[in-house]
Amino acid sequence: xDGAVAVVLMLSAMAVLLFGVESQQRVCYxxxxxxxxxxxxxxxxxxxxxxxRKRCPGRRQPTPVATEKPTPAATETPTxxxxxxxxxLLFKGVAGTGVSLYxxxxxxxxxxxxxxSGHRRDNSLYQAWRNGxxxxxxxxxxxxxxSGVRAELIFNGTGSDIKSWFTQTRLIxxxxxxxxxxxxxxxxxxxxFFSIDGNYERDWRFxxxxxxxxxxxxxxxxxxxxxxxxxxxxxxxTAAYPYPFILYSATNSKVTWDRVRSNDGTVGRADSLTIxxxxx
Ligand SMILES: *[C@@H]1O[C@H](CO)[C@@H](O)[C@H](O)[C@H]1NC(C)=O
Ligand SMILES: *[C@@H]1O[C@H](CO)[C@@H](O)[C@H](O)[C@H]1NC(C)=O
Ligand SMILES: *[C@@H]1O[C@H](CO)[C@@H](O)[C@H](O)[C@H]1NC(C)=O
Numbered sequence: 541x542d543g544a545v546a547v548v549l550m551l552s553a554m555a556v557l558l559f560g561v562e563s564q565q566r567v568c569y570x571x572x573x574x575x576x577x578x579x580x581x582x583x584x585x586x587x588x589x590x591x592x593r594k595r596c597p598g599r600r601q602p603t604p605v606a607t608e609k610p611t612p613a614a615t616e617t618p619t620x621x622x623x624x625x626x627x628x629l630l631f632k633g634v635a636g637t638g639v640s641l642y643x644x645x646x647x648x649x650x651x652x653x654x655x656x657s658g659h660r661r662d663n664s665l666y667q668a669w670r671n672g673x674x675x676x677x678x679x680x681x682x683x684x685x686x687s688g689v690r691a692e693l694i695f696n697g698t699g700s701d702i703k704s705w706f707t708q709t710r711l712i713x714x715x716x717x718x719x720x721x722x723x724x725x726x727x728x729x730x731x732x733f734f735s736i737d738g739n740y741e742r743d744w745r746f747x748x749x750x751x752x753x754x755x756x757x758x759x760x761x762x763x764x765x766x767x768x769x770x771x772x773x774x775x776x777x778t779a780a781y782p783y784p785f786i787l788y789s790a791t792n793s794k795v796t797w798d799r800v801r802s803n804d805g806t807v808g809r810a811d812s813l814t815i816x817x818x819x820x
Contacts, residue, residue, distance in 0.1 A: 625678050625818035630669075632660040632814045633764075636782045640766040641813060642736065642745035646702070658812070665817070670702055675820040678712070679705045681746075683762075683788055683810035690808055691715045691762075691788050697817060706746070708734045716761050718793040722750055731758065742769035746786075746813065750794050758797045762788045764813065774798045786810040 633641035637657040644654060648670075650663045668674040676697030683691040694712040695705045704710075708724050726732040731752030733739060738747025749760030755772035765775045766784045774797045777783045789795035790808035800807035 625680070627680055627816035627818055628662065628665065629660065630662050630665050630815045630817050632658065632812055633784075634658040634812045635784060635786050635810065638783060640743070640745075641764050641784050641786075642738075642743075642766055645736070645815075665819070666702070669817070669819075672701070674817075676700060676705070676817045677820065678818040680814075680816040680818070681706070682814050682816070683786060683808070683812075684814065685809070685811045690790070690810055693762075697819070703736045706734070706736045714761070716789060716791075716793055719748070719761055722794070724748075724750065731760075733760075738763070742771050742775070743767045744769070744775070753796075756796075756798045759794045760789070760797065761794050762786075763797070772797070774800050781809060786813055 631645060633644055634657055637659070639654060639657070639659065644650075644659055644661065650661045650666070654661075665674065669676060679695040679697045679700070681693045681695070682689050691714070693714045695707075695710045696712055697705050697710075700710065708720070708722070711720055714720070724732045724734050728739065731749055733744075733747045733749040736746055738745040739749075743766040744763050745766055746762060746764045747760070748762040749758065751760075752758050755774065758772065758774075764784055764786050765777075768777065768783065769775055777785065786809065787797060787800055788808045788810060789806070791806050795806050797807060800809070
């Protein structure tokens with residue numbers, strides 16, 4: 541038998557064993573298993589278990605009790621109290637691969653060859669959101685580098701689409717104390733932005749900016765520089781950081797973008813940007 545088929549069958553059986561409950565048996569795992577890492581079989585197993593948990597989104601919200609007896613499965617895997625979001629990875633865009641994160645996020649169709657560079661998009665979830673068939677409760681945009689998560693922004697996703705969630709009014713939390721109350725509605729001429737489209741003329745996307753100050757004085761919180769606008773010195777790629785690159789304030793407030801050139805640590809560079817959603 542083909543190895544992949546065997547693995548999928550095994551995973552299905554495991555999913556039923558782990559999460560199946562007499563009256564509501566569900567196979568939570570379908571589709572190809574993660575690539576096994578021959579050097580690290582334990583890690584692979586962990587990844588598989590994570591995958592199964594991720595795809596059983598109902599698990600942490602036990603059905604209102606009363607009529608239902610507690611099931612063995614429910615007691616074996618006690619659910620943490622509270623209403624933790626069930627984050628599912630919808631998108632991952634990697635810096636420095638020459639492919640625009642904005643284009644990958646907004647394109648109707650996903651090009652699977654991008655995955656060779658580490659980019660990811662869960663296309664069925666993405667399409668469901670795009671088609672209004674998914675109720676997204678919250679959106680979690682996070683920035684990562686080799687030492688882990690460097691920043692996370694949580695948004696209210698209720699009634700949003702693939703672009704409209706990324707606004708100041710929907711912002712629930714961020715690493716920056718001055719962002720939620722910043723005056724950002726003054727318009728693009730003043731350099732006030734909070735949108736995925738951002739400054740399309742300069743190809744600055746996922747752009748949260750407070751003001752323009754003749755390049756040297758430009759201040760903001762987050763920007764993905766997708767390509768060369770030949771506009772500011774701070775938005776040029778370097779050998780170490782080719783396009784696209786992701787800049788963010790590594791302080792607890794807005795930052796002057798030009799300081800990325802002095803490398804004083806106030807402007808962070810992320811290796812990747814992920815978008816997770818908590819959806820019904
Ligand atoms: C995108 O997908 C649609 C439907 O799945 C298909 O008809 C269309 O040709 C695709 N477009 C591209 C550019 O691949
Ligand atoms: C947002 O997602 C990241 C993973 O990218 C995770 O580490 C973090 O805990 C999430 N934030 C919240 C508030 O759940
Ligand atoms: C999210 O937005 C919806 C619609 O505007 C609102 O009804 C809801 O209370 C908001 N939820 C949170 C947690 O802010």
